[in-house]
Amino acid sequence: MWSDNETEKDLLGFRVHADLIKSVITNERILPVSVGIFGDWGSGKSSIMKMLDQELNANDQEDTACLYFNGWTFEGYDDAKAALIEDILIKLKENKKFGHKISDEVTKLLKSVNWLRAGGFLMKNIVQPSFMAYATGGASLIVDVVGKARDFFGNAIENSTDLVNKMGTEEGKGIINELKGIIKNNNSDAIPTVVRKFREDFEKTINKTGLKSLVILIDDLDRCNPERIIDNLEAIKLFLNVPKTAFIIGADERIVRHAIECRYKSPNIQSAEIEQYKGIVTDYLEKLIQVPYRLPRLSNADVETYMTLLFCNRDLSENDFNIVYDEFVKFREQDRHSSFNYEKVKTLVNGKKNAKHKEVVQQLQMVQQIAPMVTDGLKGNPRQIKRFLNTFTLRLELAEIAKFDLDEKILAKLMVLEYIALARFKELCDWQQMQNGRPKQIIELENHTQNPTVKLSMELAEWDKDILLKWAKMRPSLKEINLMDYYWIARDKLVNTIDAEAMVSQIVRLIYKSITTYTTQASLKSEVQKISQLSDEERSVIFNMINRNILEHPNEERYYEIAQTIINSGFSDMMVIYKETLQNLRDNKKESSIPASLAIGMVALGKNDSDFMALIKTFEETSKISKSLNINFKKK
Numbered sequence: 001m002w003s004d005n006e007t008e009k010d011l012l013g014f015r016v017h018a019d020l021i022k023s024v025i026t027n028e029r030i031l032p033v034s035v036g037i038f039g040d041w042g043s044g045k046s047s048i049m050k051m052l053d054q055e056l057n058a059n060d061q062e063d064t065a066c067l068y069f070n071g072w073t074f075e076g077y078d079d080a081k082a083a084l085i086e087d088i089l090i091k092l093k094e095n096k097k098f099g100h101k102i103s104d105e106v107t108k109l110l111k112s113v114n115w116l117r118a119g120g121f122l123m124k125n126i127v128q129p130s131f132m133a134y135a136t137g138g139a140s141l142i143v144d145v146v147g148k149a150r151d152f153f154g155n156a157i158e159n160s161t162d163l164v165n166k167m168g169t170e171e172g173k174g175i176i177n178e179l180k181g182i183i184k185n186n187n188s189d190a191i192p193t194v195v196r197k198f199r200e201d202f203e204k205t206i207n208k209t210g211l212k213s214l215v216i217l218i219d220d221l222d223r224c225n226p227e228r229i230i231d232n233l234e235a236i237k238l239f240l241n242v243p244k245t246a247f248i249i250g251a252d253e254r255i256v257r258h259a260i261e262c263r264y265k266s267p268n269i270q271s272a273e274i275e276q277y278k279g280i281v282t283d284y285l286e287k288l289i290q291v292p293y294r295l296p297r298l299s300n301a302d303v304e305t306y307m308t309l310l311f312c313n314r315d316l317s318e319n320d321f322n323i324v325y326d327e328f329v330k331f332r333e334q335d336r337h338s339s340f341n342y343e344k345v346k347t348l349v350n351g352k353k354n355a356k357h358k359e360v361v362q363q364l365q366m367v368q369q370i371a372p373m374v375t376d377g378l379k380g381n382p383r384q385i386k387r388f389l390n391t392f393t394l395r396l397e398l399a400e401i402a403k404f405d406l407d408e409k410i411l412a413k414l415m416v417l418e419y420i421a422l423a424r425f426k427e428l429c430d431w432q433q434m435q436n437g438r439p440k441q442i443i444e445l446e447n448h449t450q451n452p453t454v455k456l457s458m459e460l461a462e463w464d465k466d467i468l469l470k471w472a473k474m475r476p477s478l479k480e481i482n483l484m485d486y487y488w489i490a491r492d493k494l495v496n497t498i499d500a501e502a503m504v505s506q507i508v509r510l511i512y513k514s515i516t517t518y519t520t521q522a523s524l525k526s527e528v529q530k531i532s533q534l535s536d537e538e539r540s541v542i543f544n545m546i547n548r549n550i551l552e553h554p555n556e557e558r559y560y561e562i563a564q565t566i567i568n569s570g571f572s573d574m575m576v577i578y579k580e581t582l583q584n585l586r587d588n589k590k591e592s593s594i595p596a597s598l599a600i601g602m603v604a605l606g607k608n609d610s611d612f613m614a615l616i617k618t619f620e621e622t623s624k625i626s627k628s629l630n631i632n633f634k635k636k
Contacts, residue, residue, distance in 0.1 A: 002310055002386045009325055010051065011309040012044050012382060013302065013332050014295075018051040021293060025246035026056075026064055026213050032245045034236060034288065038253040039295035040535075041222075041506065042383025045250035048295075049219045052248065056215055063212040065098070067091045071221035071232055071249075081235035086113045088216060088240065098209040105205040112198050195238050203242040215246045222251040222506055226259035233288045249289065254507045254533050258514075260284050298380035301339035304371035306385060308341055308364055315360045324348055341368050363408070370412045373474060376467055377420035379535060388419060395489045404485040409476050414486050417471055422540075423580075424463060429487050437484035442472075449473040462576075508538050512545055515562055524562065528569045536573075543577045550581050554593035564601045575605070579612055586615070592623040599628035 021035060037045045049068065056066035067088060093099050093106040206214055218236075221229055233256075236247050260281050298306060305328070312324050327348060328340050342364030378384040392415055399406045418425040431439035445463055448456050449472050456464050463472070511530045518524035531539055543566070549559045563581075566574040585591050602625075606613030619626040 002314065002390055009313070010047070010329075011306055011313070012047060012298070013305065013336075014044050014048055015051065016336075017293070017295065018048045018055070021048070021248065022052060022055065024291060025052075025215050025248065028212055028244075031213060032241050032243055032247075033290055034241065034247040034249065035291040035293060036253065036256075036289035037248060037250045037293055037295065039250075040252055040297075040379075040381060042381045043295050043297070044382050045295065046219055047382075049217050049248065049250050052215070053217055062097070063210070064215065065095060065209070065211055065213075066215040066217060067095075068217045069219070071218045071228075072223040081231050081239070082113050084218075084232050084235050085239055086110060089113065092205070092209075098211065101210070102205050102208050105201070105208060109198070109201055109205060112201070198239055199242055202240065206242060206244050211244060213246060214244055215248065216240070217248045217250070219250045221249055222255040226262040226510070229256060229259035230263045237288055252507055253285075253292070253294070255510060256289075257281055257285060257533075258507065258510050258530070298375065298382065298385075300372050300375045301337060303375045303378075303380055303385065304339040304341055304368060306382060307367045307371060307374070307389065308339075308345060310386070310389060311360060311363050311367065312345060315363075320348075339368075339371075366409050366412055369409065369475060370416055373413075373416040373420065373471055376470075377416055379537060384419075388415065391415065398489045399485070402485075402489070404489070406485060406489075407476065407481075410478065410481055411486060411489075413471070413474055413476065413478070414483070414490070416474075417468075418490065420467055420471065422544075424468060427462075428483070429490075432483040432487060437482035438480075439483070442478045445469075445472045446477055446479055508534065508541050512542050515542070516546075516549075516558070518562075521561075521565075524565050525569065528562075528565050531566065531569075531571060539571065539573065543571075543574050546574075547577050547581045551584060554585055554590050555595065557595040557597055560595070560598050561601070564598075564605060567605060575609060575612065579615055582615060586619060589620070591619045591625060594619075594623070594625040596624040596628035599625060599631070602629065 021037070024030065024035060025033065037048055039045050053066050053068045055061070056064050069084070069087060069091075071084075089106050089109050093103060099106075216236075218232065221232060224232070229251075233249070236249075241247070309325070309328060312321050316324065324345055327344065331340050331344070342361055345364055346361050374385060374388065378388060392412060395411060395415075396406070396408065399411075414425070417428070428439060428442070431441050441460060444457065445460055448454055448460075449469055463469070511527075511534065514527045514530065515524070518527055531542065534542070546559055546563050546566075549556075550563065553559065563574060563578045567578060582591075582594075585594065602612075602616050606616060616629055619629065621627075
């Protein structure tokens, strides 16, 4: 098995990206700067962050310091801005290189942060509600205010009298007087003044350290909710972006854009204004992130190299792996395009009388075979590759426990199909179950790959796609293989129809939530457009999630409407899934649960798809949806 954590060794060959970013953030002429390392979930952003952290904190980097933060750790704070700033200040104070030089300055800044937090908290949760409570005599509001005050001041606050007493202290009076002054005078300059003073003090503190460059890494920002993402970015821009600082933010750019939309998008935006609004989002993002750096997906050669090194790292001794890794580093410095594969590893371990070496070389031969399909299926994503290999390993172990004699290459080939086309993987399962493990359809498919002039039967129409034909052509052949045992150990994927949900980034969940919580048909159409930001695989996950909700809640109109809106917005893959969903309901005698109000939309879809029209005409005649459909057929 392989850990999902970053490794100290650069198995991805990403050192070149880290070195480039390092050259930018240590260039005094362009500081201050904010750099966004953008990439999909699991694309290697955190690995680059760890490399930068390690290099910039090396003993020979006297004039540069690097502080690492996980943005997700501030998720639970009431004031994320203050929490981030406070954590940065504490780490500055604790730094062994220069912390002793700036202890007093940091202590002063921390007090400023406490006032910022106090001001924000009290304005929102105590001052305004207190004014309302005393003005209206609302006793229940007083209780609520006391509860929130206890959270801020501590458990010494037990009742409204304690609250009044606390607010009567010099500390309390100072907070209230400042806040009352802002409210009374509508002093819009008060907050900018506080920000400016903090920036000036922070800049003086950085200067006193003697550093030429302070680098602050903020990782996992895209795991936060949209509100927290913007809070953290604005804290950087408003308070901390001073000379000699560089901020490196690791995130999925799509999630950051989504967060900006959530914060600033008008709920009444019209469809004609969407393009203009996208431009506003882009402008705002460019103000927060000055230098965007987008990580490329791994190529076929990169994937083969990465998988090769993963197996070597797991199965070779530490000494033998270090020999392989050192050779890989030299190889990559001279050749950025070719794969570091089993032939090179074989040469390095050749002549060693070790059964483990022979086993590793055999596994690497399999890696070379499946790498192109894994690249296509997993879109060159390092984290998905690790999870693919972990699932592969678990199934081999299960097969051993179940006393199945499986061919690793056949298992790998079937798993590739599972990842690139889950629906076809399940279809093959159905065929092998009906034919004692030896489906004739595989024979027809493989014969077609050898002689494309022979057309595939209608039964295999959905298999007539380049990626599936490449898969069918991939060795070993499945013609003579009994697939029953292979499918037995894959039952986890056959039960869960949305297994891929766990394999993609948070952007899928965010977009799914925004689609399924729509308030008007116009807002639904607007949210559905976000699907275009996603990869084919991510779209498939969302479509399958909608499919699952229809099957689990067949009487709820909302999910059908979502599916039909997606189809009408031009996402044809949704139509394939929608037809399968409706057919499932029909086959299980559940069409009576389908709301009759959907008939108009279904008939409209049927005008452009004869198969869909034929399907809905087969609904049980006594069902409400069938009766409503018949009425609309006559109107047509």
